[in-house]
Amino acid sequence: MFLASPKKLRSFGIIGMNQRNFGLISRYNPRHLYPLVDDKLKTKLLAQQAGITVPKLLGTLHYQHDVKLLKEILHPYDQFVIKPVKGSGGKGILVITQHDHNLYFKPSGDAIQLADIERHVSNILSGLHSLGGKPDSVMIESLIQLDPVFSDYSYEGIPDIRIIVFRGYPIMAMLRLTTHASDGKANLHQGAVGVGIDIGTGGALHAVQFGETVLHHPDTRKTFSELAIPHWDKLLQLAAACYEMTGLGYLGADLVLDRDQGPMIIELNARPGLSIQVANYAGLAPRVAVIEALKAIDPNPQTRVTFSKTQFSAAAKPHTPRLQHTRCDDPR
Amino acid sequence: MHANLRFYLLVILVMGLGVGLILYKHFILGFPLLPDDKTPVWTIEAKIDFSARGGPVVVSFALPPETPDIVIIKEDFASPDYGFSQLTSPSGRRAQWSKRAVKGAQTTYYRLSLYETDQITSSIAADLPSEPEKPEFDEVLNTAAITLLDQVRNRSANTEIFTRELITALNSKVPSQNQSLLLSERSSDDYKTHLIINLLAMEGISARIVRGLYLEDGRRRQSLTNFVEVYIGGQWLLFNQNSGIHGKPENFLIWQRGDESLLDVVGGKNSQISFSIIKNFQSTRNLVVRDSMSKQAGIIDFSIYSLPIEQQNAFKMILLLPIGALIVVIMRLLIGLRTSGTFMPILIALALIQTTLLTGIVIFLTVVGTGLLIRSYLSRLNLLFVARISAVIIVVIVIMASISIISNKLGLDQALTVTFFPMIILSWTIERMSVLWEEDGPREVLIQGGGSLLTAVIAYLFMSNRTIEYLSFNFPELMLVNLAFILLLGQYTGYRLSELYRFHSLERRNVSGKS
CATH class of the missing domain: 2.60.40.2250 (Immunoglobulin-like)
Incomplete structure (x- = not known):
């Protein structure tokens, strides 16, 4: 059968788009907080104030005539990332890993010229990648250095770690590995591999590509069973701290491990997708129910992480069905 | 729960109002429910x-x-x-x-x-009635009348039967002497009528x-x-x-x-x-x-019917839009179809109504296809975004003009309807598709383009249905019913059809995990 029975999906606690939009996003994410995460410059500023490590900002461009300055800004750097400030879903991100004379090289090895970068920047400023096509700004960040632990699991790109933080508690995590098919991007629907990560240990649980189970990386052939993410506690704490930082109750934190600077946050998302459930082979609903059943939110991210690690570890006993009913089902 | 109750009350209220108005118009004012x-x-x-x-x-x-x-x-x-x-x-x-x-x-x-x-x-x-006036017959007629009345009275129980029997007796095929006296064969209809009225008056019955x-x-x-x-x-x-x-x-x-x-x-x-x-x-x-x-009648006097015909025709179109919107809501929330632009399919469906289905789809594909080709060239020209989309608009107009002229020369009248397609929407579609192509590849373009076209065709099939067109125009109250459905769908938190496919691998794993 190509279709799952809705009854079974519900019994596994899988949350669908409608339930996510209705029961999680519109219930726990107040609209006025969206700009904090939709505008990556604001997020970066907030994170820095909160003492969270973020990639270094090399420069920003706000107006079309700033494009002329691009050459000057880029001059000192060989490696950088150009991003639309209000982009979504990884759109419009240009990664340059090498600069040689007049040529700039993408991770794939393709060479482009300054004029191409200028056009890309100009497109971003015109709002090509922003939500609703509104005029946008451009930010240029330092390139993240691939941590050697991932070198066997990554193809032409930097893997990132998506952690779903619900009311300050990390409830599910996934590692997104770049592949040849995904063109070096950590985007699942473009062909990146999603690896479900055990909240308790940071170890790999299960991996999918294009919605189907894979046992090893399609390009490097390395099996996932040996994969374990280092600095796992630190990553969870960074993610958990984003709740205080933004106030968003249902949040997707995208983190990376930098070879030199360790864990850092690259992006926050107020509408995190649901593929993480496929990568984990588990539904979000039971975990959401556990957090919703709590009387109070612990103000200390450290304590919350400890709670999550014991509750949502793969080793922990499965949750009683009583808890499967989430408030997402309840009307407001 | 309280808020929940309020919501359902609102839905019931809106639905009830809509249905009530429809029933009122059908049963009291006599509006037929079918166009024919x-x-x-x-x-x-x-x-x-x-x-x-x-x-x-x-x-x-x-x-x-x-x-x-x-x-x-x-x-x-x-x-x-x-x-x-x-x-x-x-x-x-x-x-x-x-x-x-x-x-x-x-x-x-x-x-x-x-x-x-x-x-x-x-x-x-x-x-x-006025008091019946006793007629004045001459003696012979009077006797005949009284005899006849006596006979009839004996055979009847009440006034109604009496009247009927009297008329039957007068019309009898085999007339008795009395009848012949009262009513000859040559008597006119008027004479007969007055005779009956007079006879009834003798009995004190008003007629x-x-x-x-x-x-x-x-x-x-x-x-x-x-x-x-x-x-x-x-x-x-x-x-x-x-x-x-x-x-x-x-x-x-x-x-x-x-x-x-x-x-x-x-x-x-x-x-x-x-x-x-x-x-x-x-x-x-x-x-x-x-x-x-x-x-x-207030409901009609303050309705679309009171507008000039031209505006009425405009509303005929406008009142179809909620039907299209409902289709889009169903396609997106229940089916989970991805479309390029939320309501672009409705506008395409409106254009299809003017062009007819097949011609419309061919024109749409031609314009968007040609537009994408030219747009891929434009993207190499290094243009600013607003200038580029404006250029696409001009390209679209040129394509539409070319289609019109060429088809006219070839004698294909249907293709002349190309002008009904909304140019700005087509340009945006081309621009979005083109960006999608560059970023996510042709597969995503096919999925979203196909989804949009499918939604448009389904919306078209509903919107061009004669009965639906008739009902939406003559019963604008249907919009309230429609609204109630959309409100209900807005609270639907179940799975979309597409998600049953998206998560189907989960089911397999969980089943095998248990066994």
Whole structure:
């Protein structure tokens, strides 16, 4: 059968788009907080104030005539990332890993010229990648250095770690590995591999590509069973701290491990997708129910992480069905 | 839970209001629920001929009464150079033509269009009978009458049966002596009617003459038929004077009640009146709208019907949009189809209505396909975004013009409808598709483009349905029902059909995990 029975999906606690939009996003994410995460410059500023490590900002461009300055800004750097400030879903991100004379090289090895970068920047400023096509700004960040632990699991790109933080508690995590098919991007629907990560240990649980189970990386052939993410506690704490930082109750934190600077946050998302459930082979609903059943939110991210690690570890006993009913089902 | 209750109350309220208004319009105002509903409309022409003596002429003619069971659409009074007025007296309406001096053959016309409604005539309270006047027969007739009445009285139990028996006895095939005395074979209809009324009066029963017209299509030179109306038990009952059958026959128009003359001609002679009847069918909806407008029923008077025709036509289109919106909501929330632009499919569907389905799809694919080709060249030109989309708009217009001109030369008239496609929307579609192609590859373009087109086609199939088009325009209250559905769908938190596929691998794993 190509279709799952809705009854079974519900019994596994899988949350669908409608339930996510209705029961999680519109219930726990107040609209006025969206700009904090939709505008990556604001997020970066907030994170820095909160003492969270973020990639270094090399420069920003706000107006079309700033494009002329691009050459000057880029001059000192060989490696950088150009991003639309209000982009979504990884759109419009240009990664340059090498600069040689007049040529700039993408991770794939393709060479482009300054004029191409200028056009890309100009497109971003015109709002090509922003939500609703509104005029946008451009930010240029330092390139993240691939941590050697991932070198066997990554193809032409930097893997990132998506952690779903619900009311300050990390409830599910996934590692997104770049592949040849995904063109070096950590985007699942473009062909990146999603690896479900055990909240308790940071170890790999299960991996999918294009919605189907894979046992090893399609390009490097390395099996996932040996994969374990280092600095796992630190990553969870960074993610958990984003709740205080933004106030968003249902949040997707995208983190990376930098070879030199360790864990850092690259992006926050107020509408995190649901593929993480496929990568984990588990539904979000039971975990959401556990957090919703709590009387109070612990103000200390450290304590919350400890709670999550014991509750949502793969080793922990499965949750009683009583808890499967989430408030997402309840009307407001 | 409290908020929940309020929400459902709102939905029920909106739904109830919509359904209630629809039922009101259907049952009380008579709006048909189907577009093809037709009502027979009778057009009756009364032709009055007479020859004038040369002096002043006054023609007075009784007109049919306005009762709730008929709706008069139109009345015409035609006569050359006559002064005309319409009078209303307690005994009914009359038309009056007049002229100072005229000689020779004259003709005047009265034309009437009407249709019958289902409404039952409620007897008018003021319509009380006068005390029956005892007739004065000569001795022979009087004896015959009394004998006949005695016989009939013996055979009947109440007034109704008495009336029927009396009429039957008078019409008997083998007349007794008494009957022959009262009613010879040569007696006119009018004489018979008055005889019945007089006989009833001798019994103390009030009765009156009713003249009416049998409505039959294509009849000419018809005259009015006499009926007898008898006052029994507080209401008037109609009896056929030839058969004694009680009740108004079908397709029978009561023209005049009471003893007043049908036609009076002062200053003329040899006056004659003849009726011709034509039946035709008209859309029930048009008749009802016209009738409601003239009665100033609030719901119709303050409705789209009160707008000029041009605006009404615009609304015909606009009122279809909610249907399209409902389709989009269903496709996105229940099916989970991805479309390029939320409501772009509705606009495409609107264009399809103008172009017809197949032509429309071919044109759409041609324009978008060609646009994408040219757009891929534009993206190499290093243009600013706004300039680029503007360029795409011009490209789209050029493509549309080319399609029109080429197809015109080839004699393909259908392709001329290309102008109905919204240019700006097409340009945006091309721009989005092109960006999608560059970023996510052709597969995503096919998924979203296909999803948009599929939604558009389904929306088109609904919006172009004659019945739906008719209902949405004539029952704008349907929008409330639609709104209630959309509100309900807005609270749907279950899985989308596409998610059952998206998560299907989870089911396998979980099942095997358990076993």
